[in-house]
Amino acid sequence: MATNYSNPILEDQIDQFLCDENNLLIKLDNKKLIDQDMAIVVEQAIQKKQCTYLDLQDNEITSEGMPILALALSENSKLHTLYLHDNHLFDKGIYSLAQILTSNNHTLKILGLNSIGLTDVGAEDLAVMLQKNRTLTHLQLQANEIDNRGILYLAEALTKSNTTLEQLELAENKLVNDSSVDLLVEIIKHNRSLKVLNVRLCNISDSGKTKLQAATEANKDLQLML
Structure with missing residues (x-):
């Protein structure tokens, strides 16, 4: 990225957003932001303003812009919500973020990754993260390209390790079909968080x-959305 x-x-x-009762919501959705803008977002929104909510959805961010954002999260104790929907991140863009959330961030609770071209590769990285992360409560993965193998990775994390995730959004992953039903049943029966x-709108039969x-x-506390 060009330094100038x-x-x-x-x-x-960013400067126009004002803090309200210790919460600072910064909405930069649909601003045509590119990878080079991430350094500005990190410096001005995350470090200077110390925002608690950051909406970057529907921009033109790619995997090239993610490492600087991920690194900022490793040094951050304020941001609890991050939306990255509808960017061109793909699996490569999620890798650095998943690495940071595995052990170096204890603040982020809500992560939005709808429609970013995520496949089983990215799902596996997120599953590894979920095995150790004890902070994230909401993970949004709608309208991606996750298939049954990705569900397997997530199911292993949610049935064997993770006890803090409260909401998992997998809607509109059209490659998820009946082969994932038994895995989803295991999540429903054995995960209590x-x-x-x-x-x-997955490809699951009646x-x-x-x-x-x-x-x-077997789990009356769970809301299943079909």
């Missing part, structure tokens, strides 16, 4: 949905 890059408009936009599991619904009898 500047974006005065972005800096002005999860309160919402959303698998709407019989598969019936099996999932029946599994909730």
Whole structure:
């Protein structure tokens, strides 16, 4: 990335956000932000403003811009919500973020990764993160390209290690089909922290949905969205 890059408009936009009762919500969605803008976002929004909520969805950020954002999270104790939906991140972009959230961040609770081109490779990185992370409560992975192998990775983390995730959004992952039903049943039956599991508009048959619904009898606290 060019070191002489500047974006005065972005800096002005960030500067206009004001803190409200110790919470600072910075919404930079749909601003056509690019990778070079991430250094500005980190310096002005995360480090200077110490925002607690950062919305970067629907921009033009790629995997090249993610390492600097991920590194900032390793040194941050304020940000609890990060939305990255609808960026061109793909699996490569998630790797550095998952690495940081594995052990070097104890603040982020909500992570939005809908429609970023995530496949089983990225799902595995996130599953490894979930095995050790004890802070994240909401993980949004809707409308990606996760298939049954990705569900396997997530199921292993959620049935054997993770006890803090409360909401998992998997809706509109069209490659998830009946081969994942037994894995999802295991999550429903054996994970006691999860309160919402959303698998709407996946490729699960009516019989598969019936099996999932029946599994909730063993976990009355879980809201299953089919």
